[in-house]
Amino acid sequence: MKYHKKVPAILILEDGTVFNGNTVGELTHDSVGEICFNTGMTGYQEIFSDPSYFGQIMVTTNAHIGNYGTNKDESESNSAKISGLVCKNFTYQPSRVNSDLSLEEFLTVNKISAICDIDTRALVSHIRKNGAMNAIISSDVENIKKLQIDLSNHPNMKGLELASKVSTVEPYFVGNENAKYKISVLDLGCKFNILRRLANRDAYIQVFPFDTSFEELTAWNPDGILISNGPGDPDPLSNAIEVARKCITNNIPTFGICLGHQIIALAKGIPTFKMHTGHRGINHPVQNLKTGKSEITSQNHGFSVDKSAAENHEDIEITHIHLNDDSVAGLKIKNKPCFSVQYHPEAGPGPNDATYLFDQFFDMIGQEKLTV
Template identity: 65%
Template sequence: MKYQSRKKAVIILADGTIFYGKAVGKEGTAFGEVCFNTGMTGYQEIFTDPSYFGQIMVTTNAHIGNYGVNADEVESDSVKIAGLVCKNFSYNYSRVDADGSLKDFLDENNLFAISDVDTRALVSYIRDNGAMNAVISTEVDRIEELKAKLAEVPDMKGLELSSRVSAKEPYFFGNPDATYKVAALDLGIKKNILRNLAKRDAYIKVFPYDATFEELKAWNPDGYFLSNGPGDPEPLESAIDVAKKIIAEDLPLFGICLGHQVIALSQGISTYKMHNGHRGINHPVKNLLSGKGEITSQNHGFAVNREEVENHAGVEITHVHLNDDTVAGIRIKNKNCFSVQYHPEASPGPHDASYLFDQFVEMISGKNAVNS
């Protein structure tokens, strides 16, 4: 596509700040919370991650699309971000095992994207002023109308979004003859989480976000899992109740990201919306139990209140984020329950955190590696 033929586009932030660019392909308009990811690779996984539902993604890497797409590298059945903002968009790609271009992939998923934006300036602005709602559009001559519509978009704080991405009916994943059975509550689950559990000899039954503890328990699983997902954890009253009951019966429970926050809320520990969140593939975390550092993949805009964890007699911090000392992992004392605020199933290079799935399976099998 010739540069000159592309439509002018605009990104307007909730505080009125404006950046300009050009449409990647089709004309359009999209609303959502603007946030950024610092990963140099993995754009397809990012775009299909249910945790990003309702967000306009700004990619900090200068080139997006240069290695195309591959059908095996999706985390859900469709693109989940609300829109894409990047610097240089590559219409041509070069990778042996690519099966298509990112442009065609975005068109097939009806995603509006803009490029040629000064993303360094935009990301710097978000870092200073915080993640906020925004609109991207090719209607550059209707700025005031776009601002008026943007003002009506609800804030992410208080927004329940798991219902928008969760399975409508239960389904199974893995080998029915596997040694272990895991009941997973789908708050916006990524496929690679299911792959990692199945790879460790687990057969998974995935339940909708609003399934009750009794429904999960009726399958007679050996362990329980609370998944990642989008939005604010506080409105997820049903999931919080599920976590509370699993922990009360001391059944093996593992939570990731939104699931981690739900577990904290079930113990009376609050969560809060972060200034701009953690989104990238090289976030440093320290395991306080082993003393080891981990390079992790992260994607979250909410966090668990550290002071409340430290003052809670029944909960212990197991991992901390080394950039800002936020809580990156907890465990419930004298219970078979632990959780982390990052993605051990995401392996953008390092596999530092994959041991967490092993610990979960060991906990299910009775070895109880977490609380030993």
């Protein structure tokens, strides 16, 4: 078994709080980002490769990370997207038959800085009380003042446009070109499993860059448009908001997921706001107000839709509510083929509690075809 020398490392929060730990492997560079935590007990590879986490330092609340290594078929994008990793106990030798790489190797390949041996319970409690904030990971433990200066120069997530950092540069196709449906996806940081869920429902998908116009998205006559998840503040995404506005006006069947949900709300003049800590985990309870049924959902967002504005908007129906804090978890535009959810129906914590939303999307497409 390979011996791993422990090298002291430091985590400094924006408010001056310091946590001491050790590096995972060799720390080749300092990492700065907004620190947040995920309560999921499994699925760390999917978390680390989710484009929605771009620009964030991830704290894993599970005490053991790395146990089952990584597998090339289980990433949600083509690379790790987090800025850094903070954990309690790091496992270097995975115990799993079909593990391609250890988590250490995965992080090294993706140039992700990680720190372990941190009291993550104390850290998460601090974030819960004081809110999400910027942080820095470094092995330069003797130079705290310089690190604090570097940290103070890092931009706040509020007002930060990050979709351009993770979106595809060129359009590309997914699925069978002879499929029943054609779907355009506006890629704001789309997870691979969203595309799989569409393709598995007999759809041929064209994925477009974040700044694609409505006219370009509809030029190949798609049956519907999906506005994807992604990182950062939705407010600066003026093009995506305009796309959503035109989809609604032109009665194009439209489905928004997570950031896409916020974009649809903004298109109707409903503001969004930065949450205290956000929702990140795979056990978030949501109630469908139309059916009365509850769902166990996967969530990852630091911004939310203003509930009061949604309730008072004549064109908006709130369809889902987060049962922990009563925040908006789903919307529908009245008399329009457009709906959205704040969580991730392509994920499977339930395991299939929320996958009906993809069926609902295609049912909506079918109904719209009948009325044309």
